[in-house]
Amino acid sequence: xxxxxxxxxxxxxxxxxxxxxxxxxxxxxxxxxxxxxxxxxxxxxxxxxxxxxxxxxxxxxxxxxxxxxxxxxxxxxxxxxxxxxxxxxxxxxxxxxxxxxxxxxxxxxxxxxxxxxxxxxxxxxxxxxxxxxxxxxxxxxxxxxxxxxxxxxxxxxxxxxxxxxxxxxxxxxxxxxxxxxxxxxxxxxxxxxxxxxxxxxxxxxxxxxxxxxxxxxxxxxxxxxxxxxxxxxxxxxxxxxxxxxxxxxxxxxxxxxxxxxxxxxxxxxxxxxxxxxxxxxxxxxxxxxxxxxxxxxxxxxxxxxxxxxxxxxxxxxxxxxxxxxxxxxxxxxxxxxxxx
Ligand code: CUA
Numbered sequence: 001x002x003x004x005x006x007x008x009x010x011x012x013x014x015x016x017x018x019x020x021x022x023x024x025x026x027x028x029x030x031x032x033x034x035x036x037x038x039x040x041x042x043x044x045x046x047x048x049x050x051x052x053x054x055x056x057x058x059x060x061x062x063x064x065x066x067x068x069x070x071x072x073x074x075x076x077x078x079x080x081x082x083x084x085x086x087x088x089x090x091x092x093x094x095x096x097x098x099x100x101x102x103x104x105x106x107x108x109x110x111x112x113x114x115x116x117x118x119x120x121x122x123x124x125x126x127x128x129x130x131x132x133x134x135x136x137x138x139x140x141x142x143x144x145x146x147x148x149x150x151x152x153x154x155x156x157x158x159x160x161x162x163x164x165x166x167x168x169x170x171x172x173x174x175x176x177x178x179x180x181x182x183x184x185x186x187x188x189x190x191x192x193x194x195x196x197x198x199x200x201x202x203x204x205x206x207x208x209x210x211x212x213x214x215x216x217x218x219x220x221x222x223x224x225x226x227x228x229x230x231x232x233x234x235x236x237x238x239x240x241x242x243x244x245x246x247x248x249x250x251x252x253x254x255x256x257x258x259x260x261x262x263x264x265x266x267x268x269x270x271x272x273x274x275x276x277x278x279x280x281x282x283x284x285x286x287x288x289x290x291x292x293x294x295x296x297x298x299x300x301x302x303x304x305x306x307x308x309x310x311x312x313x314x315x316x317x318x319x320x321x322x323x324x325x326x327x328x329x330x331x332x333x334x335x336x337x338x339x340x
Contacts, residue, residue, distance in 0.1 A: 019182065019208045026182040026203040032106040033185050039099055043092065107185050109198030111166055116141030121154055121165045127176030127189035127211070129318060130218035131280055131293040139238060146241045146270070149280035150293045151225045153241075155234040156204045163231065165199040174216065180209035180226050188213055204228045208294075217316035223294030237287070244271025245283045245339050254335025257328050266319070269339065279319060285339045292317070304333050 018024060025031040062072075114122050118141055126133040134152055136144040155163040169178055171189040178197060179186040187197040201207075211222035229237065248255075258264070259273055266279035274282075288298050292314050296302045306313055308329060309321040324332065 016208060019206070020210065022181045024182055026207065027184060027199065027201045029107040029109075029184040029198070029200075030182055032103045036099055036103040040096060043096070047092070109164070109166070109196070111168070111196045114138040114141055119155075119161065119163045121163065122168070123152065123165065124168045124170065125152075125178060125189065127169070127171040127173075127178070127215070129173050129216050130211070130222040130314070132178075132222075132224050133172070133280070136238075136241070144238065144242065146283070147268070147281040148241060148284065149288070150223075150290065151227060151288050153227045153229060153234060153237050154199060155231045156228050157200050157202045159202065162200055167197045167199065169195040169197060175213050176211050176215050176222065177213035178209065178224070179212035180207050180224070182207050183209075183226060186212045199226070201228055204230060218314050221293060221295045221314060223290075225289065225294055240287060240340075241284055245269045247271075248335075248338045251331070251335040251338050254331035254333070257331050258335055261322060261324070261328075261332070263332070282336065282339060285336055287340060300333060300337060303336060304329065307332060 022030065022034055022037060025034045112118075112120070114120065114137070121139045122137040124135040124137060126135070132150050132152075133147060134149065135147045138144055139155075152165075154165045157163045167178070167187075169187055169189045170193075171191045173191065175191070176189040177186045178189060180199070183199045183201055184197060187195050189195065205228055207226040207228065209224040209226060211219055211224075213219075215222065255272070258269075264274040264276055266276040268275050268277060268281045268283065270281070270283040286298065290296060291298045291302055291306055292310070296306070296313060307322075307324070310317050310319040311321060
């Protein structure tokens with residue numbers, strides 16, 4: 001199985017590195033973070049040039065010379081210099097505090113209560129080792145009741161018509177951190193604590209993200225995707241996700257095999273007896289672009305390899321290999337392929 005770079009499914013004109021850059025902001029919060037990074041970078045560069053410049057000048061100016069043999073004048077203390085080197089850093093730090101506070105203010109959003117026609121989406125994000133669970137709660141004041149994984153769909157905002165996404169962040173196990181650099185700063189998901197994050201962008205498209213807090217063996221492969229869609233397309237996606245899994249008699253053998261195996265202990269397929277919640281919800285598995293939290297494209301071959309032995313793709317992941325016979329494996333894959 002070929003492991004892919006998370007950027008493989010991006011537009012041809014863009015690389016994953018570009019998509020994960022804080023210097024390509026696509027939201028007001030990300031813009032503020034970029035401005036702060038440039039401002040502080042410029043201040044630090046200036047200080048570096050100034051300090052190193054004075055140092056180099058003095059090395060050259062007071063270098064040892066053959067004609068000077070006596071000790072130079074010894075100076076003990078200098079009030080003006082001491083006042084200068086206390087005041088200047090204090091002012092710089094004070095200025096940085098103001099700049100950082102402004103960005104924190106702009107990147108943070110109040111968590112309002114959902115209201116009818118608020119054009120806002122509310123999603124609960126739960127961090128797991130090593131994937132993301134998204135529980136869609138309300139959109140535009142309408143209650144939603146489905147769960148998906150790893151790929152967050154959201155509507156695009158328009159000038160004068162923001163469609164904000166309010167995320168409630170929690171963890172099922174250890175500390176994780178939700179980070180989509182082009183949309184906002186990092187926000188941690190901590191056991192026993194609830195954090196909030198707001199996403200909003202006028203740019204449709206795919207935005208890549210990454211868990212940004214070391215959370216164990218597969219932390220580096222805890223990738224995530226945000227898919228920003230025009231409202232009509234988003235509504236279609238919502239309608240599809242809200243529906244229970246479609247029944248298909250052609251894959252009855254695979255369905256029965258799935259229900260008879262341990263799959264059902266961890267995975268849910270709405271509308272069937274499979275009601276596990278420990279692993280990702282599979283009700284509309286085929287509507288996702290990737291498997292294994294953004295690690296590999298969601299192709300029939302990759303899906304087969306993944307179920308055959310998840311440990312080769314994602315060593316240490318919590319899904320074991322079940323030693324399925326080839327025919328049983330194929331039947332289960334054929335069933336999963338109908339979950340669109
Ligand atoms: Cu989850 Cu790192």
